[in-house]
Amino acid sequence: MSEIKVIDPVPDFTKFDSRLYLGMDVGGTKIRTALVGEDGTIYAFLKEKTPRDCEPEVTIQAIETSIHALLEYFLLPQNRITAIGIAIPGVVEPQSGDVVVTPNMNLTGIPLGKRLSAHFGIPVFLGNDGNLGTLGETWLGAARSSRNSVGIFVGTGVGSGIVIDGKLWTGAGHGAGEIGHIVVQTPAMGWKARLGNLLPESVVTEKVPDFPVCGCGNVGCLETFASRTAMEHEIQEALKLGVQSCIPELCEGDVSLIKAGTLAKALKANDPLVTVIVHYTAEVLAYACLTVRHLIDPEVIVLGGGVMEACHRYFMPIIEKITEADRLPAAPSQRRIVLSQLGDDAVVLGAVALARSGMNYGENPAEDVKPDSSRPKFVWNETLGVMNVGSKVFDSDFFVDEQGETFLRTETDGKIHRSELKSFVDEQISQIIIGVKGAEEAQKLKVTEKAIDFLTLKGIFVRVCPMEEAAEVMNCTTQPTVGVFFIK
Numbered sequence: 001m002s003e004i005k006v007i008d009p010v011p012d013f014t015k016f017d018s019r020l021y022l023g024m025d026v027g028g029t030k031i032r033t034a035l036v037g038e039d040g041t042i043y044a045f046l047k048e049k050t051p052r053d054c055e056p057e058v059t060i061q062a063i064e065t066s067i068h069a070l071l072e073y074f075l076l077p078q079n080r081i082t083a084i085g086i087a088i089p090g091v092v093e094p095q096s097g098d099v100v101v102t103p104n105m106n107l108t109g110i111p112l113g114k115r116l117s118a119h120f121g122i123p124v125f126l127g128n129d130g131n132l133g134t135l136g137e138t139w140l141g142a143a144r145s146s147r148n149s150v151g152i153f154v155g156t157g158v159g160s161g162i163v164i165d166g167k168l169w170t171g172a173g174h175g176a177g178e179i180g181h182i183v184v185q186t187p188a189m190g191w192k193a194r195l196g197n198l199l200p201e202s203v204v205t206e207k208v209p210d211f212p213v214c215g216c217g218n219v220g221c222l223e224t225f226a227s228r229t230a231m232e233h234e235i236q237e238a239l240k241l242g243v244q245s246c247i248p249e250l251c252e253g254d255v256s257l258i259k260a261g262t263l264a265k266a267l268k269a270n271d272p273l274v275t276v277i278v279h280y281t282a283e284v285l286a287y288a289c290l291t292v293r294h295l296i297d298p299e300v301i302v303l304g305g306g307v308m309e310a311c312h313r314y315f316m317p318i319i320e321k322i323t324e325a326d327r328l329p330a331a332p333s334q335r336r337i338v339l340s341q342l343g344d345d346a347v348v349l350g351a352v353a354l355a356r357s358g359m360n361y362g363e364n365p366a367e368d369v370k371p372d373s374s375r376p377k378f379v380w381n382e383t384l385g386v387m388n389v390g391s392k393v394f395d396s397d398f399f400v401d402e403q404g405e406t407f408l409r410t411e412t413d414g415k416i417h418r419s420e421l422k423s424f425v426d427e428q429i430s431q432i433i434i435g436v437k438g439a440e441e442a443q444k445l446k447v448t449e450k451a452i453d454f455l456t457l458k459g460i461f462v463r464v465c466p467m468e469e470a471a472e473v474m475n476c477t478t479q480p481t482v483g484v485f486f487i488k
């Protein structure tokens, strides 16, 4: 049994009368169980390996053992738990609590909800892991200020979910939100090839594309082009073709499994092969984001998963560039593409959100959002030419750090120097917003070469925008962001 990780401070549960839930993420390799309060506070969690190559019964027992262990550790009687939410990597029937299919594990056809609620005497609610990850991010993570969001989680495969008006959209047969299996390259034979003999012999026709088969059995699915597995296959094939790369060295000769962390290391070492593959993957994902936008137009698209977490500095600027170049018009809005904030916790918290709404406590997770009030609000006053930041008013240049703390600039030569950046930009920052008054000021803006090197090395995305837009980005962004404002 793995150790229970307790997150301080844990209340004295004997004197604590608020509702408690268990959120579980039953994955192909790990079972993660969390003890969670009504407001989404995680008190403790337990990580256990998923038994492999075994009867479904063994997996069910491992789930039960995890639940017992967590309850026993805190001396909690079973009836102290209001409900259990469980995320499954596959299709589930939420009403009956039956698992319909789990392609990568052995729970297909198991009435898991009924089994566990009979065993523990606690209501159990089941959902798909990508769906619940999106629900978790909408409740307490990167999409918490929105009511409509789509989550795309890039790992071994591509998991996803759709939240519309604060509730999961699972479709007529609970098959919705499978963005990993949207067809991004059609296997249909081209029209010229079909004309065959009708064309003069001199015309060369394209062959039927030879696509990899997806884990779902279809071809042309997004995850066969943009997932850790897809990147692994592409790198393996390139290595076989004789392309040089540091991957074999990083994997100590065995390239059968290339982890997301290894890809990140190779990127950091400027490995040309991995850089090309990452750029390709980022572009495919960017076009998938465009597809999502044209189909649903959510306020927020949350990007997460192991690959995204390890390599987001390389992915995000490419994805932003392509999605911002979208030529199909839409009304101006505050829609955005952001990184996941909850990481591994998104799924267990989404499972609890599902359990809460199943019990009709918190019908709609989007309605009991915790606003991030720790950062001051930016408001640009065009008439006076001043920026209000919380209760402060700036009529001269200033910068703002990640915590929202503001400092007057001392540089007066109109340039951004490395020394200045070093004072408030650290490893955690993913973007820097530079606010300027207009196009003319943007032209005049000089960032020294050393400052550019500093930002490039840290993988920080630079965005120069007019004051009003800069204020909006500072207010809306959920990524670690700093800003420099040229007021004078």
Ligand SMILES: [Zn+2]
Pocket (backbone or CB within 6 Å): 180, 181, 214, 215, 216, 217, 218, 221
């Ligand atoms: Zn597929």
